[in-house]
Amino acid sequence: MKQRKISAGMVLAYLLLMACTKKQAEEFKPEAPETPGAKVSYAAVIDPIFKARCNGCHSAGRSGSVAWTFSGLSSVTADADRIKNAVLVKKSMPLGGSLSATDLQSIKDWFDQGMQP
Template identity: 45%
Template sequence: MKRNRLTFILPLLLLAASLTGCGKDQAENVEPKPEGGDITAGNVSYSNYVGKLLESRCNSCHNVGGSGSSKWTFSGIESVKSNSDRIKNAVLVTMTMPMGSSLSAKEKELLDAWFKRNMP
């Protein structure tokens, strides 16, 4: 009898877990702390800030096999550069990403500056 319940309940639990996908809890990560001092619009780079920001805010859904991987898969700077227009639009223009949350004003400012600086 217990086996029949488990056989019925386990698929329901797996279905519920897959339907929750990338929810607000996954998208709300702590803002990355830059290394080497203050990061400004004039010195922001992928290595000192943007890479950590994207990893903390995008990678939970936009990884290989993740729920957002059909739109874009985060796999480092080249994947960002080759999809920069789409990323910029989703994050800074329409603000539909990150799903279930948003970037802080400072995160948006630095990401926008990075794009404007030709993504160093």
């Protein structure tokens, strides 16, 4: 019985890790600013990044929604400190993938600019 629980736990962990893939991130190209520090628009730059790289795991009902649920600008600004820490400091998100240097710079610039819509 104990062996079955261990096996089931391992299978569940594997499935959760495989649910968030790098392929999600390969399907879009946000409108990144030409130069670092340029004005970053949430609608044109940040929202497409979060939709492609966060929404797959952090949308309502998905495994990552336990930690944070992505539902647009208000959800990002409400949890800004945790997101900055996971994405920009620890670089632990997205799970099982990575963000390009351009995406990371755009996100950093947007946070630094006061997270304007």
